Amino acid sequence: MDFNFTREENEFREEVINWLKENLPHNISEKVRSYKRLSKEDYEIFMKKLSQKGWLAINWPVEYGGTGWSTIQKHIFEEEIVKANAPRIVPFGLNMLGPVLIEYGSKKQKEFYLPRILSCEDWWAQGYSEPGSGSDLASLKTIAIDKGDHYLVNGQKTWTTLGHFANKIFCLVKTNSKCKPQEGISFLLIDIKSSGVEVKPIITLDGEHEVNEVWFTDVKVPKENLLGEENKGWTYAKYLLTHERTGIAGVPYSKSAIEHLKKISSTIYNNGIPLIKDPIFSSQIAELEIDINAMEIFNLRTVSAASEGKAPAMESSLLKIKGSIIRQKTCDLLRKAIGPMALPYISEQFDEGWNEEPIGPEYVGKIAKQYFINRKISIYGGSNEIQKNIVAKSAFKL
């Protein structure tokens, strides 16, 4: 056991910090810091820079263009990009589809798709959830009928994050309805520009457009776009869940949020004393900070064990549950900290180029919005209740 970073690890951190200083455009980090709406280009500019440096696919094997970094290096990298207010690395192609393609894709598919993910030529979306299939994903209804050289796809996907920026979508579709639901699912790679695909916005409770519905009406998908074998899609979908995901607990976000919380709590006064000195409020901050510090170690030791070949399926679920609760708690305390200043809501404040005087300190405008939208963290990616079912099944063998 050693909790010190090695000299090499510290040097690596310096290298990442310096690289970000020189390569992350200031106007983009400023937009992220002030919670401005990001354009597709904002994401792409940053990801392309990472790609040129060879730092985009941190979870891929080196032979496919991955970094070959250790667990600790990945952790440092993820922490520093959050600290630098970089846009998030869009995960659908890189961290979801990429590993599945590498494991199950044909040689031709790998040669075609992987470089296009790395170069940001393709922006992938995830087509899993449907209006009638959330937690019970295997009950999905989108159907793909075999038409010889192609499948004919009909149905609807939903909660498609940033689908309005995507040109490709990987979908779970039903190819056999006469068997157990899990055994009749296939994994299809679909071009969003195909005739019959329609992307419609869903506006979430914070007034923002990030997720979408994607409709499929008689969409022709060439047979070569089937990933792996027909009716084996469920295996590939599950592989996504068990694949090493260092970021699932969102520790860098929680760490940066609690730093922010502590900073503003020394400037906000309650009965004449700063909140950070208020016995009740400061204890809530302190307990959360203790939880975050523990979570960081929990996360690191899990991913370290994973990098030594111990499958972290169950631990990923534990990290997801606790990580989401902790992130939500940071938002909750930020909301409480600013008191009545949580109420003013000026949507234009989050548009690029808005130059008016904000109401109250600049940072308060986003806090209630963030609190509400981050209720999603315990719902998406398999709700916390589903994660508990997964753990109970594998851990207790009840």
Added chain:
Amino acid sequence: MHFNLSEERQMLKDTIDRFLSDHYGKIKNHHENSKLIEGFNPKIWNESSSIGMISGLISPKYKGLGGTGEDIMIIFELIGKYLCVEPFLSTGVMSSTALSSCNINVEQLMDDIISGKKIISFAHSEVESRYDDSYVNVKATQRDDFWYINGTKSFVLNGDQASVLLVSARINGDTLDENGIGIFKINSKDYEIRPYNTIDGYRASEITFNNVTASLMCKDEIAYNCILETNYAAALAVSSEAIGIMQKCFDLTVDYLKTRTQFGKTIGSFQALQHRMVDLMIEIEQAKSSVMLAAGTYESEKNIKYRNVSAAKNLIGRVGKLVAEECIQLHGGIGMTWEYNLQNYAKRLIMIDHLMGDSDHHIEKFKKFSKY
């Protein structure tokens, strides 16, 4: 940064695990410990010395084989697993830490600790001191070349078996002053002692001194530092112990959920109970991580060391209560009985929050050392 035990530590861990399993594995119910005359089993204590379990708690500076935060964590997690009542906390951790913080030659006493020859108790708490490190009302006065101690110390762990007491006493100043405290050594048995069992199976004593002669080990800044060091070492030890206990409570409960049937099926098949078990699992992992952080940074500068131990002790207090209460509840009636061993683990787990500062005490300490 890495989280694996070194080969030597893994060996130490395996050896102690086997040793404790041999001695404690047969015990069906730990309440039997309360019948031990000494409050612990002297045979186990002496043998533990020969396998290096005591020296594992003591630095090579004093001819020990360990003494780092990581060693304390490993050994005490196992102590928790087997609910071992020998004086590892009082003598192995507290007194050895106090002695090593006195800045004087203590080699002979350390040798006696390592060899298992002497029980030495650290007498600091008083009836009204609660968790204050600086609360010292027992008085020390100097006449001619001798020091005399007057007053009552409370909750002296293994005090009845101790051949040496290390006593904090006030030389000058007010009850709560950090300055003006001395640490004294008492070799005689010239004091009134009232031993008793604790609700969690340990033995402690109330000790009253009437003009008892003592020798001064250290005073003022060094003495206060000695108290802090001792209490923090003990806080890390019992936090680690709690990890072993929580895991045991959890395992007992999983087993029970798999065997107990109601409504025609095992109660573990009910989702409401499964989800509560997963919550426990998460919190135990969190608590374990927090203790690892405290143990792994125990050799850092004091602010970081105390900050991380306080964090761990706070989280242990919160999670320990959850685990003890939930495991009793998930067992139902059987969890309420004297005969079922869970009760011993649950009691110790709850009582650990009453030792060396509870979760409220340590949240304040955490804030202090984090410069809130």
